[in-house]
Amino acid sequence: MQVITHFVMTEKQEKILHSALELFAKEGYTATSTSKVAKHAGVSEGLIFRHFGSKEGLLDAILKEGEEQAKLLFASIVFETDPRLVIAKTIDMIESLGKSKEGFEFWKLQYKIKWETEKYSEQKMEALHMSLSNAFNKLGYETPDLEATFLLITMDGIATRLCLQESFQVESMITFLRRKYRV
């Protein structure tokens, strides 16, 4: 397998990556042709294959970059020691999901890809799950593990609505969650 070094990436390589992210997120992976990506990125179709080997390789590169971002995003939660703050920051993360355009697209892609490829990357979430479970435990919840799972499931549900239901209003739901968990 090809190692993607994040340090050496030409301008065109990045254009391809971002175009692919945008198009895969908008139209889906299968429905987006490499020629569409090339056109959108303003490069030749061949270049995609020179840099990423195959269409799937391009997808992998996007997902890998995504994992890096996810790690960064989770880091400040995972290393938090105050249980109340762990929960608060998790909810903050959900809230921020709908704010930056790039971030939103990135998450939308993650979910779309999951549904297209049938692979829910459980490891990525594992660290977060443990932190939450630990936090709920400290706070004296009866079944902390289930509580953690439940909150993460809620996250999935909200992400689903955010991405698919135009009329969905996150804010009130976020407020609702904060009151519910008293954070």
Place this chain on the structure above:
Amino acid sequence: MQVITHFVMTEKQEKILHSALELFAKEGYTATSTSKVAKHAGVSEGLIFRHFGSKEGLLDAILKEGEEQAKLLFASIVFETDPRLVIAKTIDMIESLGKSKEGFEFWKLQYKIKWETEKYSEQKMEALHMSLSNAFNKLGYETPDLEATFLLITMDGIATRLCLQESFQVESMITFLRRKYRV
């Protein structure tokens, strides 16, 4: 109420429909070719087009049948007057989602399609949402409308896990929900 006309379907027509449901749910709509559907159903590819007009027509037929089933499924909840039972039956519904193979595939398709076509059919859920909101109100919840939305969002999250995370155990989550809502 509306009278539902059940058109007489030939045996092969039904084979096509069920094969398509299975394959669309497994591989996704775009990634499933009509020839694959035909082969799986044991019919000629042309027959799909004689009966359903186009690949999209086939999808529509599946979704339409799905809406009928959803209506039937929701009916027993919507007409329930005991608020506790409304919630209990909603949770039962989530539970039963993972049990029958056909039912599971049908719901999986619904979600996959949502993500592929970007259309969350809000109307379908509207009746359920109102019933739940009403139930939470009767039970004295502070923000019944948000509670209803929250439960439905949880449903979306559980469905996501059920479909995408092989290791997911519904039962414990169902028990958790029942305890949480005291039903």
Place this chain on the structure above:
Amino acid sequence: MQVITHFVMTEKQEKILHSALELFAKEGYTATSTSKVAKHAGVSEGLIFRHFGSKEGLLDAILKEGEEQAKLLFASIVFETDPRLVIAKTIDMIESLGKSKEGFEFWKLQYKIKWETEKYSEQKMEALHMSLSNAFNKLGYETPDLEATFLLITMDGIATRLCLQESFQVESMITFLRRKYRV
């Protein structure tokens, strides 16, 4: 080969024939599908094959009926003895071509078919050619045979314009011909 008896033709058979004539003339033989013909005629697709054997058989039936009509049309010219009247009637025939809708469509089909199938039915015209040649001879033209061919070629040209050039005005051309041949 199948003999088409003109005496026993069911109502549906005739509907098929006329629909085919209309559609072949409008869209062309190759571009008109048997299913389109069936729909237009209000019969099942199978019936076309029961009655005419194949799509080509249907075409043959139309062309055969056409030849009958052509014979009838040419009869009054061929049996005319006055040379001036032979020419006059030929020109009259051209004039009448643009008048009745059915007749017009019939001729249009004849030409379209010729161009699609590459078969100019020379025999059909042979009798007419001889009558004209004979007439020009009696009238003392130098090269009666070429004169006859020339007039028939003019007919082809006018038919082409009539069928293809919307703005074409036959009348002035007819008058022109009558003056030219003094008939």
Place this chain on the structure above:
Amino acid sequence: MQVITHFVMTEKQEKILHSALELFAKEGYTATSTSKVAKHAGVSEGLIFRHFGSKEGLLDAILKEGEEQAKLLFASIVFETDPRLVIAKTIDMIESLGKSKEGFEFWKLQYKIKWETEKYSEQKMEALHMSLSNAFNKLGYETPDLEATFLLITMDGIATRLCLQESFQVESMITFLRRKYRV
């Protein structure tokens, strides 16, 4: 006058164009499949679509090239001042129609297309018509406009015969025309 940009065409692009011209002229546009064209040109079917977008695009390319050729062909007639030569050259053009294989096929296609698409391109002929009308006027013909139309109609008729009637002998008809117009 308009500057004609000749796009650089790859060898295969030209092979496709010529094969299509030949086959469309022989079998008709609708009846000629793109796969037949590809096979005849010795290229992959996909290449047709890369270069011409669609089957219709291929046809358009042929017709466009045809119009350029027609303009060139008509130029020497239209800029002729001697009325007798205008007519002579028009008749020469008809004569030459049957001589070069490429030229013949090109005109045959023009006519076949006209009959398949029902569009007689009147503009293309307009310049020629005016030149002829003017020439007949100078030569003292009574109805020069009708004479011009008549000659062009004769051209259509001869083209019809040339393309459709195997036994047709142009030469004698050309001689006949030359004598008739004294050119």
Place this chain on the structure above:
DNA sequence: TATGAATGAGGCTTCATTCAT
């Protein structure tokens, strides 16, 4: 590094025709 011509497999769809009813 970058292009874009070229390909072969496969996608959706239509077609003429057959056959059981």
Place this chain on the structure above:
DNA sequence: CATGAATGAAGCCTCATTCAT
């Protein structure tokens, strides 16, 4: 006589990928 379900071949077109330049 008449229907319409069913088929297999073919039609137009798009796709991911390769390769010479």
